[in-house]
Amino acid sequence: xxxxxxxxxxxxxxxxxxxxxxxxxxxxxxxxxxxxxxxxxxxxxxxxxxxxxxxxxxxxxxxxxxxxxxxxxxxxxxxxxxxxxxxxxxxxxxxxxxxxxxxxxxxxxxxxxxxxxxxxxxxxxxxxxxxxxxxxxxxxxxxxxxxxxxxxxxxxxxxxxxxxxxxxxxxxxxxxxxxxxxxxxxxxxxxxxxxxxxxxxxxxxxxxxxxxxxxxxxxxxxxxxxxxxxxxxxxxxxxxxxxxxxxxxxxxxxxxxxxxxxxxxxxxxxxxxxxxxxxxxxxxxx
Numbered sequence: 001x002x003x004x005x006x007x008x009x010x011x012x013x014x015x016x017x018x019x020x021x022x023x024x025x026x027x028x029x030x031x032x033x034x035x036x037x038x039x040x041x042x043x044x045x046x047x048x049x050x051x052x053x054x055x056x057x058x059x060x061x062x063x064x065x066x067x068x069x070x071x072x073x074x075x076x077x078x079x080x081x082x083x084x085x086x087x088x089x090x091x092x093x094x095x096x097x098x099x100x101x102x103x104x105x106x107x108x109x110x111x112x113x114x115x116x117x118x119x120x121x122x123x124x125x126x127x128x129x130x131x132x133x134x135x136x137x138x139x140x141x142x143x144x145x146x147x148x149x150x151x152x153x154x155x156x157x158x159x160x161x162x163x164x165x166x167x168x169x170x171x172x173x174x175x176x177x178x179x180x181x182x183x184x185x186x187x188x189x190x191x192x193x194x195x196x197x198x199x200x201x202x203x204x205x206x207x208x209x210x211x212x213x214x215x216x217x218x219x220x221x222x223x224x225x226x227x228x229x230x231x232x233x234x235x236x237x238x239x240x241x242x243x244x245x246x247x248x249x250x251x252x253x254x255x256x257x258x259x260x261x262x263x264x265x266x267x268x269x270x271x272x273x274x275x276x277x278x279x280x281x282x283x284x285x286x
Contacts, residue, residue: 028211028212028238028239028240028271029238029239029240030151030212030214030236030237030238030239031053031236031237031239031247031248031249032053032054032216032227032234032235032236033051033052033053033054033234033235033236033237033249033252034051034052034053034054034056034059034228034230034232034233034234034235035049035050035051035232035233035234035235035254036049036050036051036052036058037049037232037233038050043233043254043256043257045256046255046256047255048253048254048255048260049253049254049255050249050252050253050254050262051235051249051250051252051253051254051259052249053249054216054218054227054228054234055222055225055226055227055228056228059228059230060228062228062230062231062232063230063231064220064229064230064279065279065280065281065282066281067281067282067283068144068284069142069143069144069282069284070142070143070144070220070279070280070281070282071140071141071142071279071280071281071282072100072138072140072141072142072143072147072229072277072278072279072280073136073138073139073140073141073277073278073280074098074100074136074137074138074141074149074275074276074277074278075134075135075136075137075275075276075278076096076098076119076132076134076135076136076137076273076274076275077132077133077134077135077233077257077274077275077276078128078129078132078133078257078258078273078274079096079121079123079128079129079132079271079272079273079274080127080128080129080258080259080269080271080272080273081094081123081124081125081126081127081128081129081271082125082126082238082241082242082268082269082270082271083125083126083242083271084125084155084211084271091122091123091124092122092123092124092125092155093120093121093122093155094120094121094122094123094129094153094154094155095118095119095120095121095153095154096118096119096120096121096151096152096153096154096273097116097117097118097150097152097153097154098116098117098118098137098149098150098151098152099114099115099116099117099148099149099150099152100114100115100138100141100147100148100149100150101113101114101115101143101147101148102114102115102138102141102142102143102147115138115141117137117138119131119132119135125242126268126269128258133257137275142282145219145220145221146217146218146219146220146222146229147217147218147229148215148216148217148218149215149216149217149218150213150214150215151212151213151214151215151216151236151273152210152212152213153210153211153212153271153273154210154211155211211271212236214236216236218277229277229279230277230279231277231278231279232276232277233254233274233275233276234274234275234276234277235252235254235259235272235273235274235275236272236273236275237252237259237269237270237271237272237273238270238271238272239270240270241266241267241268241269241270242268242270243266243267243268245266245267245268247266247269247270250262250265251265251266252269254274257274258274259272259274
């Protein structure tokens with residue numbers, strides 16, 4: 001039987017309407033790179049250094065301490081804001097929360113603890129944020145063969161700095177939390193992690209607040225395709241910039257403490273964090 005236009009219209013009107021599901025904005029895809037110094041002990045001024053993947057075979061030959069347990073120091077060097085979501089424009093307020101696992105230096109057979117540090121910042125689009133230069137993160141993190149680093153980046157609401165300042169004043173009043181020198185054995189490491197997790201919940205008002213949420217594992221002897229842990233300068237960067245262009249290590253150069261675009265291959269750098277790692281031997285007490 002041939003359908004009439006009226007019948008078709010009736011059937012179309014009777015089609016079920018699926019409900020719209022509210023979903024959180026996806027976190028940004030990230031990649032971990034490493035500054036290839038090509039034999040230089042430290043970066044030289046006005047010299048370009050290529051960025052390679054942290055899983056590159058070129059990192060295998062870099063030296064590592066030969067003791068069973070090792071100490072890791074981490075410093076932040078620079079954070080670049082390509083674009084963070086802010087409907088009002090202007091200055092962007094953000095919070096970095098970085099965590100790492102460590103062993104108790106007084107008893108290396110105990111289970112590992114998570115230690116956490118957070119820093120707030122204000123920055124405009126397409127600029128490096130102030131306050132990141134040579135900013136110490138962790139000192140004397142004790143590990144055996146690998147560490148887990150967790151990078152969380154949050155866009156803060158406009159009134160979040162008020163709450164953060166109040167909580168930060170409380171943190172600064174507790175030396176065991178403020179000074180995370182784990183070589184001395186800090187009993188409040190898990191408390192610090194939980195405390196910062198509570199701070200984050202205060203800011204979680206919008207679906208796109210949580211921009212980064214990666215937990216890469218860095219290893220002395222990684223499996224194929226995984227990241228090496230070595231002394232040097234790392235960069236964790238978004239794989240897509242605000243112009244919709246894919247960003248790869250081959251597009252990037254390191255020069256004078258910052259990233260630059262290689263051969264004009266991109267219109268703009270993506271959000272990225274430069275940090276340095278230093279590995280040292282750790283001798284256990286006999």
